[in-house]
Amino acid sequence: MKSEHIPKATIARLATYIQVLSEFKREGTDVVSSERLAEACAVNSSQIRKDLAYFGEFGVRGVGYYVQDLITSIKRSLGIDRAWNCGLVGVGNLGRALLRHREFPRKGFIIRGAFDCDPYKIGEIVEGMEIVCSRQLPAKVKELSLEIGIITTPPERAQRAANYLVGAGIKGIINFAPSRISVPSHIHLEYVDFFHHFYAAAFHIRFADHQE
Amino acid sequence: MKSEHIPKATIARLATYIQVLSEFKREGTDVVSSERLAEACAVNSSQIRKDLAYFGEFGVRGVGYYVQDLITSIKRSLGIDRAWNCGLVGVGNLGRALLRHREFPRKGFIIRGAFDCDPYKIGEIVEGMEIVCSRQLPAKVKELSLEIGIITTPPERAQRAANYLVGAGIKGIINFAPSRISVPSHIHLEYVDFFHHFYAAAFHIRFADHQE
DNA sequence: ACTGGAATGTGAATTTTTTAACAAAAGCTC
DNA sequence: GAGCTTTTGTTAAAAAATTCACATTCCAGT
Numbered sequence: 001m002k003s004e005h006i007p008k009a010t011i012a013r014l015a016t017y018i019q020v021l022s023e024f025k026r027e028g029t030d031v032v033s034s035e036r037l038a039e040a041c042a043v044n045s046s047q048i049r050k051d052l053a054y055f056g057e058f059g060v061r062g063v064g065y066y067v068q069d070l071i072t073s074i075k076r077s078l079g080i081d082r083a084w085n086c087g088l089v090g091v092g093n094l095g096r097a098l099l100r101h102r103e104f105p106r107k108g109f110i111i112r113g114a115f116d117c118d119p120y121k122i123g124e125i126v127e128g129m130e131i132v133c134s135r136q137l138p139a140k141v142k143e144l145s146l147e148i149g150i151i152t153t154p155p156e157r158a159q160r161a162a163n164y165l166v167g168a169g170i171k172g173i174i175n176f177a178p179s180r181i182s183v184p185s186h187i188h189l190e191y192v193d194f195f196h197h198f199y200a201a202a203f204h205i206r207f208a209d210h211q212e
Numbered sequence: 213m214k215s216e217h218i219p220k221a222t223i224a225r226l227a228t229y230i231q232v233l234s235e236f237k238r239e240g241t242d243v244v245s246s247e248r249l250a251e252a253c254a255v256n257s258s259q260i261r262k263d264l265a266y267f268g269e270f271g272v273r274g275v276g277y278y279v280q281d282l283i284t285s286i287k288r289s290l291g292i293d294r295a296w297n298c299g300l301v302g303v304g305n306l307g308r309a310l311l312r313h314r315e316f317p318r319k320g321f322i323i324r325g326a327f328d329c330d331p332y333k334i335g336e337i338v339e340g341m342e343i344v345c346s347r348q349l350p351a352k353v354k355e356l357s358l359e360i361g362i363i364t365t366p367p368e369r370a371q372r373a374a375n376y377l378v379g380a381g382i383k384g385i386i387n388f389a390p391s392r393i394s395v396p397s398h399i400h401l402e403y404v405d406f407f408h409h410f411y412a413a414a415f416h417i418r419f420a421d422h423q424e
Numbered sequence: 425a426c427t428g429g430a431a432t433g434t435g436a437a438t439t440t441t442t443t444a445a446c447a448a449a450a451g452c453t454c
Numbered sequence: 455g456a457g458c459t460t461t462t463g464t465t466a467a468a469a470a471a472t473t474c475a476c477a478t479t480c481c482a483g484t
Binding site: 035061062 | 433
Binding site: 441448 | 458462463464468469470473475476477478479480481482483
């Protein structure tokens with residue numbers, strides 16, 4: 001119930017819970033026990049109760065959790081009970097895919113600005129959005145109330161993109177570029193690198209640890 | 213040195229080490245200490261030595277690690293010192309972006325087959341690759357020696373894609389679709405969900421824990 | 425109202441992961 | 455080649471995360 005420190009792993013699991021709960025909801029299930037949810041998420045049921053306990057008491061003893069209520073509670077706990085305005089820097093392949101990705105609006109992350117420094121791309125319309133010069137970031141961040149910056153530039157340009165975003169007053173950055181960047185400590189920084197999943201798969205297939 | 217059980221977090225960090233080491237190499241640095249590498253990766257130096265110790269002894273006492281050697285050693289440890297043939301199922305926005313993503317071949321994951329069940333898409337050429345009907349998976353997996361399956365279908369079709377892949381004899385699956393799937397225990401399964409990074413960002417920005 | 429059954433929330437125990445500390449080893453200087 | 459410096463590999467300690475276990479609470483049926 002007290003907010004103390006929340007493990008990163010808990011946040012990741014909460015994302016899973018929302019996913020699975022949404023499926024339950026679609027199937028018409030109204031109430032679910034931690035046991036049943038745990039099974040569907042492939043985790044321990046205490047884990048679920050512990051994770052939820054960081055944020056409050058959402059269940060009913062002897063009954064379980066009301067699916068819709070729990071979804072709402074988790075979303076509120078995470079701060080995704082409202083929309084977040086995002087700006088994307090670097091309109092390459094990955095950038096374009098994210099701009100077109102329907103899950104973004106669906107999950108409440110609205111990409112309102114697309115930026116690039118390539119003169120060929122500036123002015124182009126992607127998904128009804130005009131690509132704007134990165135130098136205009138400060139003006140646009142204010143104008144569009146952007147809070148989260150998405151970096152999808154090539155690695156060598158990620159740091160500069162971050163500098164622009166920070167200078168423009170962004171609050172958090174999600175870096176999809178395969179390079180480390182540094183930002184002031186008050187900016188929340190997340191790295192997205194899905195290749196480590198491929199590495200893990202390669203490792204496990206190669207050195208098949210079939211004993212687990 | 214002994215392979216026992218390797219934490220998932222270690223694998224993720226090894227990916228970071230490779231990334232940072234590659235940058236060092238590009239800058240012309242030949243030797244690096246765990247201390248300096250740790251700083252660049254924002255982790256503890258013991259952590260690095262511990263992580264590496266799972267796989268062997270790669271450093272020289274009093275000197276540090278030879279950058280190129282260490283990259284090679286980590287890659288070999290992870291089983292990415294060779295190419296892996298991948299098949300992608302679901303050629304939507306995300307699927308297309310992955311097919312075009314230059315990092316895949318660069319990192320040794322070669323997408324050799326693209327599959328979809330939409331008759332409109334079948335036959336289309338993306339990145340020099342013809343989109344093939346998902347029903348042909350068994351034949352193609354054998355023909356192209358595919359080992360890793362990438363699922364980028366809509367959530368409701370992810371399970372069926374997995375079934376096709378498993379039936380076709382794939383060894384591992386990376387699921388980008390936002391839904392849980394079940395596969396036999398001998399198939400290595402990884403979920404990719406970058407939205408949890410957005411959730412984490414939203415959470416930290418919203419409930420700014422600026423005390424850390 | 426009372427009883428039995430069910431499932432939460434939580435403190436305690438366990439396991440895992442991270443960090444600290446240091447002995448062993450390598451190179452460099454004289 | 456002895457002594458000094460450096461930095462690894464590794465053992466021990468600390469911290470963190472997970473799982474267990476159960477008292478507490480709620481609902482349903484009588």
